[in-house]
Amino acid sequence: MNSESVKKAVMNEASAKARKGTASERKLVAGLVATGEVSDPDGPRGRLLHAAARLFQEKGFAQTTVRDIAAEVGILSGSIFHHFRNKEELLCQVMLEVSRVATARMAAAAQESPQARLLACIRCELEAIHGLAVPGFPILVSEWRSLSAESQRRVLDEREHYESIWIAALQRRPAGVGIADSQLARKLLLGALVHSHSWFKPRRRGLTLEALAGQVLLMVWPDQ
Amino acid sequence: MNSESVKKAVMNEASAKARKGTASERKLVAGLVATGEVSDPDGPRGRLLHAAARLFQEKGFAQTTVRDIAAEVGILSGSIFHHFRNKEELLCQVMLEVSRVATARMAAAAQESPQARLLACIRCELEAIHGLAVPGFPILVSEWRSLSAESQRRVLDEREHYESIWIAALQRRPAGVGIADSQLARKLLLGALVHSHSWFKPRRRGLTLEALAGQVLLMVWPDQ
DNA sequence: TACGCTACCAAGCAAGCGCTTGGTTATCAA
DNA sequence: TTGATAACCAAGCGCTTGCTTGGTAGCGTA
Numbered sequence: 001m002n003s004e005s006v007k008k009a010v011m012n013e014a015s016a017k018a019r020k021g022t023a024s025e026r027k028l029v030a031g032l033v034a035t036g037e038v039s040d041p042d043g044p045r046g047r048l049l050h051a052a053a054r055l056f057q058e059k060g061f062a063q064t065t066v067r068d069i070a071a072e073v074g075i076l077s078g079s080i081f082h083h084f085r086n087k088e089e090l091l092c093q094v095m096l097e098v099s100r101v102a103t104a105r106m107a108a109a110a111q112e113s114p115q116a117r118l119l120a121c122i123r124c125e126l127e128a129i130h131g132l133a134v135p136g137f138p139i140l141v142s143e144w145r146s147l148s149a150e151s152q153r154r155v156l157d158e159r160e161h162y163e164s165i166w167i168a169a170l171q172r173r174p175a176g177v178g179i180a181d182s183q184l185a186r187k188l189l190l191g192a193l194v195h196s197h198s199w200f201k202p203r204r205r206g207l208t209l210e211a212l213a214g215q216v217l218l219m220v221w222p223d224q
Numbered sequence: 225m226n227s228e229s230v231k232k233a234v235m236n237e238a239s240a241k242a243r244k245g246t247a248s249e250r251k252l253v254a255g256l257v258a259t260g261e262v263s264d265p266d267g268p269r270g271r272l273l274h275a276a277a278r279l280f281q282e283k284g285f286a287q288t289t290v291r292d293i294a295a296e297v298g299i300l301s302g303s304i305f306h307h308f309r310n311k312e313e314l315l316c317q318v319m320l321e322v323s324r325v326a327t328a329r330m331a332a333a334a335q336e337s338p339q340a341r342l343l344a345c346i347r348c349e350l351e352a353i354h355g356l357a358v359p360g361f362p363i364l365v366s367e368w369r370s371l372s373a374e375s376q377r378r379v380l381d382e383r384e385h386y387e388s389i390w391i392a393a394l395q396r397r398p399a400g401v402g403i404a405d406s407q408l409a410r411k412l413l414l415g416a417l418v419h420s421h422s423w424f425k426p427r428r429r430g431l432t433l434e435a436l437a438g439q440v441l442l443m444v445w446p447d448q
Numbered sequence: 449t450a451c452g453c454t455a456c457c458a459a460g461c462a463a464g465c466g467c468t469t470g471g472t473t474a475t476c477a478a
Numbered sequence: 479t480t481g482a483t484a485a486c487c488a489a490g491c492g493c494t495t496g497c498t499t500g501g502t503a504g505c506g507t508a
Contacts, residue, residue, distance in 0.1 A: 006487080044485070060369070062286040066466065079486050081467065142366075144422070145284070177446050179439050184431075188440065191419025192412040198368070199411055207408075215403050216412065222401055222446035230457080268455070290496060303456050305497065 004067060004076055025133060028104055038097045045083050047073045053094045053136030061091055061139075061146040091143060092151040096158050098136045102128050103162040114172035118221060121169045122193070123213040129197050130209065141194045170220065178222050185220045192216065228291060230298055249357060252328055262321045269307050271297045277318045277360030285315055285363075285370040315367060316375040320382050322360045326352050327386040338396035342445060345393045346417070347437040353421050354433070365418045394444065402446050409444045416440065 032038040039046035051072035055064040066087055070077040084090045102125075109124045111117040128137040140159070147155065163186070170182035179185040193216065202209045256262040263270035275296035279288040290311055294301040308314045326349075333348045335341040352361040364383070371379065387410065394406035403409040417440065426433045 004488090060286065062284065065464080067464090075485085076487060078467075078469090078488085082485065087466065141419070141422075178442050181439070184436075184439060187419070187423050188416040188443065192416040195365070195411070195415025195418065198365075212408075215405070215408060218401075218403050219412065219443040228458090289494080291494090299455085300457060302458085302497075302499090306455065311496065 006074055006076060028108060029101060032100060032104060037100050044073070044075075048080065048083055048090070049094050049097060050135065052090050053098065053139065056091065056094065056139050056143060057131075057136055061143045088146070088148060088151065091139075091146060092154065094136055095140055095143075095147070095151075095155045098134055098140060099155065099158040099162060102134050102137060103159075103165070105133060106162055106165050114169070115217075115221060117172065118169045119213060119217050121166055122189070122216050123210065125190075125193050126196065126209055126213055126216075129193055130200070130202055132202065132209075138194055138197045141190070173221055178220055189216065189220060192219065228300055230300060231295070252332060253325060256324060256328060261324050268297075268299075272304065272307055272314070273318055273321060274359065276314050277322065277363065280315065280318065280363050280367060281355075281360055285367045312370070312372060312375065315363075315370060316378065318360055319364055319367075319371070319375075319379045322358055322364060323379065323382040323386060326358045326361060327383075327389070329357060330386055330389050338393070339441075339445060341396065342393045343437060343441050345390055346413070346440050347434065349414075349417050350420070350433050350437055350440075353417055354424070354426055356426065356433075362418055362421045365414070397445055402444055413440065413444060416443070 029038065029041070033040050039049055041047065041050060048069065052064070052069050055068055055072065059068075065077075066080050067077040069090070070080055080090070084093065105128065106121065106124050109120040111120045125137075128134040131137075140155070144152070166186050166189075167182050170185050173182075179188070196212070200207070200212060253262065253265070257264050263273055265271065265274060272293065276288070276293050279292055279296065283292075289301075290304050291301040293314075294304055304314070308317065329352065330345065330348050333344040335344045349361075352358040355361070364379070368376070390410050390413075391406050394409050397406075403412070420436070424431070424436060
C-alpha cells in the first residue's frame with residue numbers, strides 16, 4: 001500500500017513559532033522579509049525552507065526525503081514541487097536565505113576596536129553554527145558538494161559579502177605574531193568553528209559560547 | 225532491463241598498485257598486514273576497502289552505491305556481501321583500518337623537541353587528510369553520523385590511541401600564551417585541518433603542505 | 449577422484465526514492 | 479456571480495537502492 005497521509009503535527013508548529021530568538025533578532029529578520037530577501041517564515045514557502053534546513057542539518061541532504069520535509073509542515077510530498085522545482089533547488093534556496101540572514105547579523109555586530117570586532121565575528125559565527133540565530137548555517141559547509149555547479153556559483157555570490165566582513169576584521173590585526181595571511185586564517189577558522197558543531201553544546205555551566213569565542217580568538221590573535 | 229555487468233577496468237588496477245607511497249610507507253603498512261590489523265590490499269577484501277574508501281571520500285557514504293564500489297574492483301554488487309554483512313559494516317571497517325594506519329604513522333613520526341613533535345603531528349595529519357598516505361582519513365569526520373551507535377563505539381575505541389598522541393604533544397607546550405586547554409586545542413585543530421581538504425591542494429609552488437603545517441602550528445603555539 | 453572452501457555470477461525482490469499528473473478547495477478581486 | 483490564482487491532495491510512475499538466493503568455477507588438500 002502507498003499510505004502517505006497528512007497528520008497535522010500541532011506541537012511542531014507551536015514550537016517552531018516559539019523559537020524565534022530575541023526581539024532585535026526578530027526585527028532583523030523582519031527587515032529582510034520586508035525587502036523580499038528572505039521568505040516569510042509563516043508562509044508556506046518559509047515554513048518549507050525552515051523544515052528543510054532543520055532536517056538537512058540533522059540528517060544530511062541525501063538522507064532527508066521530500067516526504068520527511070512535507071510531513072514536518074503537514075502536507076504531502078508532491079505539494080513541495082508546487083513551491084520548488086526540485087529537491088536541489090530547495091537546498092539551494094535554504095543556503096541562499098541562510099547566507100542572507102547570517103550576513104545581516106554579521107553586519108549588525110560591528111565593533112569599534114579591531115580586537116572586539118574580530119571577537120564579535122567569531123561569536124556571531126558560533127551563534128549561527130549552533131542554531132541560536134541562523135538555523136541551517138552548518139549546511140553551507142557540510143552540504144556544499146550536494147549542490148550543482150550552477151547552484152554553487154549562486155550561493156558563492158551571496159556569501160561574498162559575508163566573507164569580506166571576515167577578511168576586513170582579520171586584516172586589522174597587528175603584524176608580527178600569528179598567521180599573517182588573512183585569507184588563510186579565515187579558512188582555518190571556518191573549519192575549526194564549523195567542526196565545533198559536532199562536539200560543543202552551549203551551556204551556562206562549563207564552557208560557554210563566549211568563553212569558546214575567546215579561546216578561538218587566541219588562535220589568530222595571541223595575547224602579547 | 226537490469227544490465228549490471230562486469231567490465232574489468234584495467235587502468236584502475238594498475239594505478240591503484242602504482243600509488244602506494246614511499247618505501248618506508250609501504251613497510252609500515254606491510255607490518256600491519258602481517259599482524260592482521262589491516263587487510264592485504266591485494267586481496268579481495270582489501271581491494272574492496274580501498275575502493276570504498278576512495279568513493280566514500282569523493283562522493284559521500286549515502287551517495288555511493290554498492291554497485292559503484294563493486295564496479296571499481298571489477299565484480300558484481302551482490303558479491304560484496306560475501307565479504308561484508310552490509311554497507312554500513314563496510315564503512316565501519318574502512319574507518320577502523322584507516323585509524324590503524326593513521327595511528328601507526330603518527331607513532332612513527334615522534335620527534336625530540338616539543339615544538340618539532342607538535343609540528344610533526346600537524347604535518348602527519350595533513351598528509352593523511354590529503355590522501356598522500358592514508359586514503360580515506362577525512363571520512364572519519366565527514367561520515368561519522370552515518371555510523372550506527374554500536375559502530376561509533378568501535379571506531380572511537382580504535383581512535384583513542386591516535387588522539388592520545390595528539391594530546392601528549394599539545395600538553396608539552398609552554399604555558400602562558402595561546403589556548404591552554406589541550407583537549408580544546410585538539411578539537412579546534414582537527415576541524416581546521418579536516419576542512420583544509422575542501423580548499424587546499426598540495427603543490428610545489430604556492431602554499432606547500434609544510435608551509436601550511438607551520439602556519440597551523442602558530443594557532444596553538446605562537447612565536448614569542 | 450572426491451571433497452570442501454573461497455570467490456564470484458545471474459537474476460531479481462521489496463522497499464523507497466524524486467517527481468508528475470489531474471483534479472479539488474479556499475480566497476479574493478472584478 | 480464569475481473567474482483567476484494559490485495551495486494542496488490522491489494516486490502512482492519509472493527508477494534506484496541495499497540485499498538475497500541458488501548455483502558454479504577454480505583451487506588446494508586428502
